[in-house]
Amino acid sequence: MSLAPQTEISSAERESGLRLLVLEAAFSSGTGALTSGVILTAFALHLGASNLWVGVLASAPFITQLLQLPAISVVERLRARKRIAVVTSAIGRAMLLVMAATAFFTGALPLLVFLLAQYVLCGLSAFGSCAWNAWIRDLAPEDRLGNVFARRTTWTAGITLVAGLAAAFILERTTEGSADRSLAFAAMFVVGCVTGLLSATVVSRIPEPAMPPPSGHISLLELLRAPLSDVNFRRLLIFVVSWQVAVNLATPFFTVFIVKQLGFDVSMVMVLSALSQLANLFALRFWGALTDRFSNKSVLLVSAPAYILSIVAMIGASQSSNDIFVIGWLAFLHLLMGASVAGVTLASTNIALKLSPKGAATAYVATNAMAIALAAGLAPIVGGLLADFFAARQLELLLSWSSPAGTLSFPFRLSHWDFYFLLAGVFGLYAVHRLSMVAEEGEIERREMVEQVVGRTLRAIRNGSSVAGLRMITELPPSLLRDAKLRFRLARMRKRRSQRRAALP
The missing domain is CATH 1.20.1250.20 (MFS general substrate transporter like domains)
Structure with a gap:
């Protein structure tokens, strides 16, 4: 397993890399589902986080994105995108073990360690994603990008949904503030770390095309x-x-x-x-x-x-x-x-x-x-x-x-x-x-856009529902509107005709 870029990549190596790219999404999405979002906030509350701590924790994935700016210079200087992505991913995911360990301690210190570990994780992720995005953009052919990332999105959505429901099932069977819930949170972060390291291992097997010569500072x-x-x-x-x-x-x-x-x-x-x-x-x-x-x-x-x-x-x-x-x-x-x-x-x-x-x-x-x-x-x-x-x-x-019957x-x-x-x-x-x-360029009025959204929604209901009454509900208002328009036009034509006849000598 080499982390060095390749000057030439064969068709077989490229196809293998694209398959691994989809597989990697399954592991990385598992990590995200078990260690971020609702579970991350719930873990912080379990540790006794205040509202300010929750706010600072929620800001970590966004504030650390600013590290992509210095990452550009590092990528341009080292010109080894796979090495940067794999190393930052492995070290960052290791922080999940540190966060898991805080579940068994109380006080302000575990919370501080938890927060710092999250910032290290998000910072390294932002740093590595700069190298990752540029690398994958060069690896995937232009006409295959949509298909590859659609498959990645499907895996991500499926794994995230299943892992989220599994986490809900586990937390439902533990008491708030109990040792069992501490163990449940720790287990989720340990599993998240394992899947994250597996993701880094898969990434290390994806070939990296060598970067073109630098174009200047x-x-x-x-x-x-x-x-x-x-x-x-x-x-x-x-x-x-x-x-x-x-x-x-x-x-x-x-x-x-x-x-x-x-x-x-x-x-x-x-x-x-x-x-x-x-x-x-x-x-x-x-x-x-x-x-x-x-x-x-x-x-x-x-x-x-x-x-x-x-x-x-x-x-x-x-x-x-x-x-x-x-x-x-x-x-x-x-x-x-x-x-x-x-x-x-x-x-x-x-x-x-x-x-x-x-x-x-x-x-x-x-x-x-x-x-x-x-x-x-x-x-x-x-x-x-x-x-x-x-x-x-x-x-x-x-x-x-207020009424005679009461208030x-x-x-x-x-x-x-x-x-x-x-x-x-x-x-x-x-x-x-x-x-x-x-x-x-090409924007339309909001009213027209709303009509399109409502129209598509009603068509989806008509096409997808077998309930006759529901179909009538969606079909009746447009038919009444069409009839009303026809009656209005007919009445207007008759009025104009009578006015012209009255104007004749």
Whole structure:
């Protein structure tokens, strides 16, 4: 097994490398499913993390993306992308064993070790991904990229879903705060470390084409000057920053909200996360077809407000004491968020590439990535700092209806995390406003886009449902609308005819 680049790669070696590339996704997605997202936050809460600690932990994957900038210089100097990717992956995944060990200790020190290990893991991952992306881009043929990464995405979605449900099953059978739950978290991170090291082993067997000769030194300031002087791209950056603040101010604390404020177990959060992943997977093709047919901005003007409204609607879960209603409401919102964020992710990435001039895409994409990293990294930290402030505040509105039969009261209370969801809505509305100022060729009106989304959804219901009543519901309104239009036109023609006859001498 050699980590050195190859000047020549045979067809057989390339095909073997592409197969290993798909296999690697199965191991790496297993690591991510068992050691990140909801499980990572739940583990931190199990260790006694405060809201600020949760915010700082949630910022790690974003803040560390800034390390890709110095990584570019290192890759250009060493010109050994596979060696960099394998070494950083192996050392980073080893941090998962350190994090697993903290499950058996209490106090502030284990939390600090846990946080530092997560930052080392994310930092090395960001550093290695710079080498990985460039390497794989050179390995996979242009006409095979879509197929290879589609297969990787399928493996990733499947493994993530299965591992997430398995984690929920395990956590459901352990008591919160117990030694059994400590053992469960430790076991997940140990298994995540093993699958991560297997991923690094597979990566080491993928051939690396030798890099072309260096084209000369380019300073960071020169790299960023062109994107920042582009007025239209600056407008896109303002949208990106405000959007990331809106999303990451609230979403990292969903687990805290559901577990601490609503009183559900972590396993419930895992099931909701699985629902969101399913909706995301099924919606990707739907949004992809719309972006190809219309424009990325048109998709964003529909999917972004839908996602923001879903975040604000989380407030509804704290207004009811009926667990069945709350669970159903949370499930509905997670399905909607999973579907809408698929459109946001796809379209926001595409629009950044589309607005990048040919020959200068690297600088524009790098600038966009830096803006995302800074905004998404700082937002949860600010959220954690403000958590205690909002925890001591409550806003209550009381609507009452009085009649001879009595008085009905409808209390509406905002407390703690509810304020975050409301703030996210404010920032989200501002982000959508900034998006409207971005110019993209081929964009259409939001109303037309909504009609297309609704039309496709209704067709999917008609095609996929065997319930006759449901088919009638979807078919009746358009038929009534067509009849109404015909009647209106007929009445207008008769009126004009009578007016012309009256005007005749």
